[in-house]
Amino acid sequence: MPSNDWISTTTKGRDPTCVTRAQEVAQRCGFPYIERRDSVARLVRKAKVGGAYVVGLEKAELRAEGLRLAVHPSTLHHVRHLGRSHPFLRAVAPEGERVDRVVDATLGLAKDALHIATFLECSVVGLEHSPILTCLCEDGLARLGPPWRAGAARIEVLQAESRSWLAEQEADSAEVVVLDPMFETARPAAAGFDLLRRLACHDPLDPELLDQARRVASRRVVLKLPRGSKPPDVEKWQQIRGRGLDYFTLSSCHDGFSAPP
Ligand SMILES: C[S@@+](CC[C@H](N)C(=O)[O-])C[C@H]1O[C@@H](n2cnc3c(N)ncnc32)[C@H](O)[C@@H]1O
Numbered sequence: 316m317p318s319n320d321w322i323s324t325t326t327k328g329r330d331p332t333c334v335t336r337a338q339e340v341a342q343r344c345g346f347p348y349i350e351r352r353d354s355v356a357r358l359v360r361k362a363k364v365g366g367a368y369v370v371g372l373e374k375a376e377l378r379a380e381g382l383r384l385a386v387h388p389s390t391l392h393h394v395r396h397l398g399r400s401h402p403f404l405r406a407v408a409p410e411g412e413r414v415d416r417v418v419d420a421t422l423g424l425a426k427d428a429l430h431i432a433t434f435l436e437c438s439v440v441g442l443e444h445s446p447i448l449t450c451l452c453e454d455g456l457a458r459l460g461p462p463w464r465a466g467a468a469r470i471e472v473l474q475a476e477s478r479s480w481l482a483e484q485e486a487d488s489a490e491v492v493v494l495d496p497m498f499e500t501a502r503p504a505a506a507g508f509d510l511l512r513r514l515a516c517h518d519p520l521d522p523e524l525l526d527q528a529r530r531v532a533s534r535r536v537v538l539k540l541p542r543g544s545k546p547p548d549v550e551k552w553q554q555i556r557g558r559g560l561d562y563f564t565l566s567s568c569h570d571g572f573s574a575p576p
Contacts, residue, residue, distance in 0.1 A: 321346040321379075321447065322362045324355065326371035336454065337370040343474075344368070344446045366510075368447065375454030377447070377510055384507040386424050386455020388463050391433075395462075399434055402555045403427065406537045406562035407491050408435050416489040418442065420477035420528060421496055424511065425452045425470060427539070429459075431493070433466030440489070442475045444516035449474035476516075481527035492528040495539040496520045522547070529565065538563040 323341040325333040329351050341348035346368075349358050355367050355378055366379025376385035394401050399411065408414045414437045419428040422441035432439045443449045449472060456467040473480070481492070497517045518524075520538070525547070528536045538546050541560050546552050552563040 320365040321368060321377075322349045322358060322364050323347075323368040323370065324349050324351045324358055326369060326374075327351060328372070330372055333370040333372060336375075337368070340368055340370065340447075340450045340454075343450060368450070370454065373458060375451060375458070377451065377507075377514075379510055382507050382510050384424075384451070384510040386426075386452055386459075388429060388459070389426065391426060391430055391463075394430075401430070401434070402557040403430060403537075403539070403562055404434055406555045406564050407431055407493065407535075409564075412534075413437075414490040414534070416440070417491045417493060418481070418489045418528075418531060419493045419495075420481065420524070421494055422452055422472065423448065423495065423515070425456055425472070427493060427495060428470050429456070429463060429466050432469040433463060436466075437469065439470045441470050441472050442477045442480055443472065444474070444476050444518075445514045446474055447514055448511065478524045478527055481524070481531050484531045486530050487533035488531055490532065490534045491537060492532040493537045493539070494520060494524070494528060498541050498544075520546075529567075532567065534567050536565045538565070 321344065323337040323346065325337050338348045347362065349362060355369055359367050366377060369376055369378055374385055376383050407417065414435055417431050417437055417439045419439055419441045422428055422443035425441055428439045428441045431437065441452065443452060452472045456470055456472065459467045496519065497515050539560060539562055540546065546563050552565050555562040
């Protein structure tokens, strides 16, 4: 959905802080802010757009075509009991290793970033290309309560294209870079995820992004792929199986791990 297909507004209360934020979101994303004097559905119809970014005190969400999308810990609640033994966290920081700084180069709705920041207690820089998804992450993370609040506070959300942002960073300036590109074939997901698919950057994982990730990560690059997919030069990567997907790690000790020329 293009940015001219949205409006921003607030929940019914029209709280002044929500109005200010909805205006800011509108300006950053390049669509109109409309005062909440009617139902969201009618505002959307009158503006002849596809959907609305709705800012409330407790929640900020996208609403379009009966779908809603917001930042939510969702499935993280179900894996809390695993702590650091979750396959994703074992891929990022094996054997209780201490990491201080991770770059999540494909932030999406910040679930992986929150997983890392909460359980590894490290800072995470989250890069997201889509301005709307970036705003949604900022709003959603700022509203999370316990037990996610402390982790959310360790995430720095940046609107950036990962290749360009990584290219400007010093070599070895984070321990780990995580990549979770959009899957070519959509996997079954919550209904609202369809909105993410429409807004997301679908750039494939290309050698340039991988090279930049390898240059910036001092210890390893972690790549999340659907079951059955393989990274380039698969023999250089270590595979950790997750549920329905695999985590591939490329360690900095490996011969193939060097800065691009
Ligand atoms: C599969 S989603 C990531 C989901 C995320 N791991 C989570 O836990 O919510 C991929 C996200 O990366 C973003 N993205 C893809 N390529 C990108 C790039 N080159 N730079 C910045 N963001 C990118 C997409 O817009 C999308 O939001």
